[in-house]
Amino acid sequence: MSDKMTEDEFEAAFAAATELSEYFREIGPDCDVKNKFPKQSIAKFKKSGLVALNVPKEYGGLGADILQTSKIISELSRGDSAITLAYNMHFIMVGMCMGLFSEAQNKEWLGRVADGDIVFGPFSEQRAGFSGLADMTAVPQPEGGWRLYGKKVWGTLSEAANIVTTNATITDADGNLPDTFEERVEQESFFVAEFKVDAKGQGDGVRIERTWDALGMHATGTHTIHFEGFYVPEDGFVCSWRGGAFGVLEWASLMFASIYLGMQYRVLEEARAVLSKKTLGATFGAIAAAETKVANVGHIIDGIGDMASRVELSRRVVHRTCQELVDGYDDNWPVELRFPYIGLAKTFTAENVMYMTKRAMSLVGGSSFRRGAIFERLYRDSAASMFQPLNADQSCTYIGEQLLAPEELSD
Amino acid sequence: MSTFKDADEVYAYIGKAMEACVVEPAFVEATKDGSLVVKIIQTAPDATILVDFPGQKVLCGDAAVDAPSTVQLRMSSDNANRFWQGKLNFTLAMAQRKIKLEGKRSTALGLLPLTGPIFDTYKTILADAGRTDLIVD
Numbered sequence: 001m002s003d004k005m006t007e008d009e010f011e012a013a014f015a016a017a018t019e020l021s022e023y024f025r026e027i028g029p030d031c032d033v034k035n036k037f038p039k040q041s042i043a044k045f046k047k048s049g050l051v052a053l054n055v056p057k058e059y060g061g062l063g064a065d066i067l068q069t070s071k072i073i074s075e076l077s078r079g080d081s082a083i084t085l086a087y088n089m090h091f092i093m094v095g096m097c098m099g100l101f102s103e104a105q106n107k108e109w110l111g112r113v114a115d116g117d118i119v120f121g122p123f124s125e126q127r128a129g130f131s132g133l134a135d136m137t138a139v140p141q142p143e144g145g146w147r148l149y150g151k152k153v154w155g156t157l158s159e160a161a162n163i164v165t166t167n168a169t170i171t172d173a174d175g176n177l178p179d180t181f182e183e184r185v186e187q188e189s190f191f192v193a194e195f196k197v198d199a200k201g202q203g204d205g206v207r208i209e210r211t212w213d214a215l216g217m218h219a220t221g222t223h224t225i226h227f228e229g230f231y232v233p234e235d236g237f238v239c240s241w242r243g244g245a246f247g248v249l250e251w252a253s254l255m256f257a258s259i260y261l262g263m264q265y266r267v268l269e270e271a272r273a274v275l276s277k278k279t280l281g282a283t284f285g286a287i288a289a290a291e292t293k294v295a296n297v298g299h300i301i302d303g304i305g306d307m308a309s310r311v312e313l314s315r316r317v318v319h320r321t322c323q324e325l326v327d328g329y330d331d332n333w334p335v336e337l338r339f340p341y342i343g344l345a346k347t348f349t350a351e352n353v354m355y356m357t358k359r360a361m362s363l364v365g366g367s368s369f370r371r372g373a374i375f376e377r378l379y380r381d382s383a384a385s386m387f388q389p390l391n392a393d394q395s396c397t398y399i400g401e402q403l404l405a406p407e408e409l410s411d
Numbered sequence: 412m413s414t415f416k417d418a419d420e421v422y423a424y425i426g427k428a429m430e431a432c433v434v435e436p437a438f439v440e441a442t443k444d445g446s447l448v449v450k451i452i453q454t455a456p457d458a459t460i461l462v463d464f465p466g467q468k469v470l471c472g473d474a475a476v477d478a479p480s481t482v483q484l485r486m487s488s489d490n491a492n493r494f495w496q497g498k499l500n501f502t503l504a505m506a507q508r509k510i511k512l513e514g515k516r517s518t519a520l521g522l523l524p525l526t527g528p529i530f531d532t533y534k535t536i537l538a539d540a541g542r543t544d545l546i547v548d
Contacts, residue, residue: 182500182503185500185502185503186500239524240500242500242502242503243500243501243502243523246502247520328517330517331515331516331517334513335505335512335513335516335520336505336506338516405508409454409485409486409487409508409509409510409511410507410508410509411487411489411490411509
């Protein structure tokens with residue numbers, strides 16, 4: 001048996017994704033209106049087998065690489081971007097964890113994922129999002145292990161998860177954070193633990209506060225997670241967070257890119273469906289004609305062509321970036337620029353999907369602006385692409401700063 | 412003023428630690444089928460150490476300067492002293508440009524989690540040489 005996912009295995013997984021995507025498409029609008037994560041989708045997600053998609057075969061998973069995972073996430077997102085963004089959290093954390101876990105942790109936790117458990121990873125805190133060093137504390141316990149205290153504000157997928165991964169800064173026995181910046185970096189750590197809450201979101205030392213209220217991506221159920229003495233045993237320590245995450249953040253960046261690529265597929269699909277059939281009857285405005293079929297109007301034709309070009313370019317950028325990682329070509333990039341260069345795929349698709357949702361609304365006309373129309377929904381959802389790290393501004397700063405830095409060492 | 416008085420001291424302490432590093436079983440296992448040759452280029456004082464992992468050998472000084480390498484690691488000798496004692500966070504030091512890593516980075520970064528035993532070896536070398544003043548608290 002190959003340790004990689006074969007073409008046949010990929011086709012079977014993609015077919016499962018297509019079926020699940022149809023289901024997401026069906027339930028998505030109601031979730032958007034009700035602003036809630038569809039708990040009824042959990043069983044379907046698990047039944048699809050995709051929960052083990054990117055778990056290596058040696059731990060019982062399907063063994064998809066980052067490109068195969070990307071394609072499947074885009075297919076799911078084509079059905080419903082918000083529900084897929086929720087489950088995307090699982091794929092991101094599985095991808096990151098397998099590069100950071102010890103062998104024993106891989107066997108235990110990825111083995112559980114292969115059996116159907118779902119992982120989430122709340123990291124961002126109120127103050128500075130993902131960039132901020134964790135104010136959440138991990139206080140060492142006399143019996144071993146740590147108790148976590150603090151709050152994470154972007155707890156996507158918490159309502160479906162069985163496993164939590166998070167970052168916290170290890171303190172002294174009294175709960176005091178390290179005094180210096182360097183020590184804080186050193187002590188910021190990555191943990192994994194069992195996550196169990198009741199129907200009200202209350203668990204032992206942890207609770208979900210249902211705070212999600214945003215412009216778009218309503219179905220993600222991205223709530224606030226309070227850690228109030230949540231116990232993590234000693235074997236739940238994974239590694240130093242920043243040093244570890246540095247090498248595996250492609251799983252976050254490129255999976256977000258895949259979400260927005262899937263959205264681009266959907267925007268084009270919906271725009272074509274409307275604009276290929278729409279007629280305006282007799283018009284006397286920019287066009288004066290007894291019968292106006294919009295598919296014959298110049299700016300509509302150009303608009304669809306432009307959107308299709310952007311979809312194809314985004315597809316090539318995302319897939320090629322994934323392929324270069326699979327092939328190890330990233331080894332040729334300057335190490336300081338590896339993460340922002342990978343992030344270009346996400347910023348590129350983000351810019352394009354936001355442009356496309358606006359353009360589609362303009363081409364389709366006022367009906368697209370009405371609440372419940374797929375276009376206003378995609379427009380709102382696409383705005384989320386501005387925020388996941390690295391965003392476009394951060395990427396340019398990161399790259400520019402490195403390129404303008406003096407050759408000499410800073411000391 | 413630098414921690415080390417000259418390049419010979421760098422070779423005597425850090426060079427010796429690297430000699431232990433290339434035969435450390437975890438490093439041997441991780442690098443045996445690869446081509447990882449790290450050139451450590453230090454400043455203040457200037458010193459060059461070549462660490463050939465597959466060949467399990469270490470060159471110092473002029474012999475190292477002209478030898479080919481797959482990864483180049485630049486840092487001050489003071490920071491090298493801290494790094495080999497586990498007192499310099501590699502990722503943070505890269506972000507702050509205290510360390511520059513060039514070349515094929517994936518294998519080199521993959522070795523970072525294995526460096527723990529080398530820290531003790533290096534500190535033992537310093538202590539045996541009577542240079543406890545170089546040991547960072």
